[in-house]
Amino acid sequence: MTPSAQAAGVAPRESPPATPAAFAMSAGHVSLDGRPVLRGIDLRIHAGEVVAVLGANGSGKSTLIRALLGLTPLSGGTAELHGVAPGRFRDWWRVGYVPQRLSIGGGVPATVREVVASGRIARQRRLRRTSAGDRAAVAHALEAVGLTERAGDPVGWLSGGQQQRVLIARALAGEPDTFVMDEPTAGVDAESQLHLAGTLASLVERGRTVLLVAHELGPMAPLITRSVVLGGGRILHDGAPPADAGCHPHPGHEQARPHVYDVSGGPMSTEAGQ
Structure with a gap:
């Protein structure tokens, strides 16, 4: 405050509160069946970032995501989701979670439209009937992934890639x-990967926050603003995606040069081939 403002009795202007990180973890540890999986993870992901979590199988990628969401308990450290501990977080409509695969139970088979419509539940009050807004959101989502024509089909009729799009x-x-998104391209065809890349591009344009777990990025690579590489439950790299990010830029691409880091679990030099 300036001296003139103080003399005039003007109240000081408060700075706006800082927006909490979309995801945060401090000294995060996770042990499963007595085996350490995450070892001292420090991570902050801010609103609007498009972050890829990369690493070999068993490096702790999916465990990190589940711990950030509160689906897997921490054995040490803390985690926050939009500034709130996951166990106390209530605004679940803010988070769209895409698991690795669709679980199809017994009984009456659900249609594609019914599964997609279940994504509206977090926005609905109890006993409220489906609104025109709900139906429009479902229709738009189906169109975005190219499944409008399959909306009435049982999800069990779809291929693995199509189920991932559901x-x-x-x-x-x-x-x-x-x-x-937890390994959304794992085991899916090239067409579904391209659909996902297009959908991700539209989310980026609208400023959405995206946390993506992947072994290979494929056509999504140009959209990633930051990469976090795990190995042995620790962060090996956190920053701009390396030129050779341990993931091939296109389905079926063979990498001829050494990667910037070894996705099997340890750092690797491209200069000395170490």
Whole structure:
């Protein structure tokens, strides 16, 4: 405050509160069946970032995501989701979660539209009937992943790649501001990967936060603003995606040069081949 403002009795202007990180973890440890999986993770992901968590199988990628969401308990350290501990977080409409695969139970088979519509539940009050807004959101989500014509089909009739697109549509239908995708391209065809890349591009354009777990990024690589590489439960790299990010830029691409880091679990020099 200036001296003249003080003399005039003007109240000081308070600075606006800082927006909490979309995801935060401090000294995070996770042990499963007595085996350490995450070892002292420090991580902050801010609103609007598009972050890829990379690493070899068993490096702790999916465990990190589940711990950030509160689905796997920490054995040490803390985690926050939009500034709140996951166990106390209530605004789940803000988070669209895409797991690795669609679980199809017994009984009456659900249709594609019914699975996608379940993404609206977090936005609905109890006993409220489906609204025109709900139906529009579901229709838009189906169109975004190219499954409008399959909306009435049982999900069990779809290929693995198409089922993954159903999961993405379910997350889109909830209209969240934060998306978490756990290996969305694992085992899916090139067409589905291209659909996912297009969907991700539209989310980026709208400023959504995206946390993506992947072994290979494929056509999504140009959209990533930051990469976090795990190895042995620790962060090996956190920053701009390296030129050779341990993931091939296109499906079926063979990498001829050494990667910037060894996705099997340790740092690697491209200069000395170490």
